[in-house]
Amino acid sequence: KQQLLEQCERRSSITSVNLASAVSHILAESISAPIDVPGFANSAMDGYALRLADLVENNQLKLIGYAFAGRPFNGQVETGECIRIMTGAALPKGCDCVIAQESTRAGGATQLHEMVEFLTIPERSQNIRPAGHDIRKDQPLFQAGRRLGAADIGLLSSLGIQQVATxxxxxxxxxSTGDELQQPGATLNHGQIYDSNRSATIALLSDCGFIVRDLGNLPDDRTEIRKTLLDVSQEVDAIITSGGVSVGDADYLPELLQSIGALKLYKVAMRPGKPFAFGTINQCYFFGLPGNPVSSLATLLLLALPALRKIQGQSISEPNYFLATLQTQLQSRTKRLDFQRATLSTDKANHWQALPFANQLSGALSSMSLCNGFIVIDPDVNELAPGATVKAVLFDELIRG
Structure with missing residues (x-):
């Protein structure tokens, strides 16, 4: 993976995007807060705003006005006076605390000039949210390279930011390649299967915010594949294929890549996914995923997706791997780094448990759908007993990046 990332560079240009359309986009510039949030001291609850010193002398104060969120009380609160205030309303001048309406006799007064009897004496600044209690002006928020999520959009909106550089x-x-592949909905002849790899790849890439161009399924024809690669490499930033990268008679993509571009990586010491290819055609990056469905998705998640994020300009961080307790016996005799599909869950003590999927064959796509993560077995490990500690990672962690 590290060798792959080292050979990838950002290819994306910078554009200004309306905030409403910026979700899943990658920030091109770091952002600091232009204002305090909130910009004024305000009440944390419905109640009465007053001066603490007044309650020390008298437990009854005169109601002289109201303060609502967006409609503040604009006068000055003097000795012996209080303001009926609602959650989020600006704190009136002269007040230094808020008492909840439940802490008044009979729920407090609501009519102007009525007397409000208070049952408790609060602390200074009680129930007041000070200006900037959430975000301070000039506070660094997001670094360039961050992928914006829904909460980020809300936070930037709270700062009054309308456009972002992404x-x-x-x-x-x-x-995908393969004479045996058919589109879902077509009638299958003997020896044919439905193309699942392309659908899964497009779905994952789209979910990650990339612009995807579906070229369909190409037959195992060297001339047609060569022409497609040369033509399309002039129009896109990256090409992803599935199939045609192993050692079969019809698997000539690595050889073809060498003749029209550069084959920079071929075959990785992992299972599933050994026949993975990476290179360039003109200025376009090429990722050749294996044809087996599990191998295709595994190499997309573990290898291609981090590289594509770097090309996009996103900051790359290591996924959150954690330790889990194996629930059943496990065998691994590949002499490669083995990514076995498993159901990962926590027990009552909040400790992670790992239950490997029964069918670990690279054609068992159900293992990627019915499981939620990988457990990672080192090449020198042949067998593990129940109760052993294993390294694990959730699929969602790999997808979120």
């Missing part, structure tokens, strides 16, 4: 989503072309 990297344009990169364009990725996707196609």
């Amino acid at each position: 990297y344009k989503p990169i364009n990725i072309a996707v196609f």
Whole structure:
């Protein structure tokens, strides 16, 4: 993975995007807060705003006005006076605390000039949210390279920010190869299967905010694949294929890549996903995923997706791997780093448990759908007993990046 990332550079240009359309975009510039949030001291609850010193002398104060969120009391509160205040309303001048209406006799007064009897004496600044209690002006918020989520959009909106500088989503072309592949909905002849790899790849890339161009399924024809690669490499930032990268008679993508571009990485010491290929055609990056469905998704999640994020301009961080307790016996005799699909869950003590999927064959796509993560087995481990500690990672962690 590290070798792959070292050979990838950002290709995305910078554009200004309306905040409402910026979710899943990658920030091109760091952002600091232009204002305090909130910009004024306000009440944390419905009640009465007053001067603490007044209650020390008298437990009854005269109601002289009201303060609502967006409609503040604009006068000055003098000795012996209080203001009926609502949650989020600006604190009136002269007041230094808020008492909840439940702490008044009979729920307090509501009519002007009535007397409000208070049952408790608060502390100074009680129930007051000071200006900037959430965000301070000039506080650093987001670094360039951050992928904006829904909460980020809300936070930036609270700062009055309308436009953000982001990297344009990169364009990725996707196609699968194989004479045996048919589109879902078509009638299958003997020896044919439905194309699942392309659908899964496009769905994942779209979910991650990339612009995806679906080129369909290409037959195992060297001339047609060569022409497609050369033509499309002039139009997109990256090409992702599935199939054609192993050692079968019809698997000539690595050889083809060498003849029209540069094959920079081929075959990785992992299971599933050994026949993974990476290179360039013109200025376009090429990722050749294996044809087996599990191998295709695994290499997309573990290898291609981090590289694509770097090309997009996103900051790359290591996924959150954690330790889990194995619930059943496990075998691994691949002599490669083994990513076995498993159901990862926590017990009553909040300790992670790992239950490997029964079918670990690279064609068992159900293991990627019915499980929620990988457990990672080192190459020198042949067998593990129930209760052993294993390294694990959730699929969602890999997808979120």
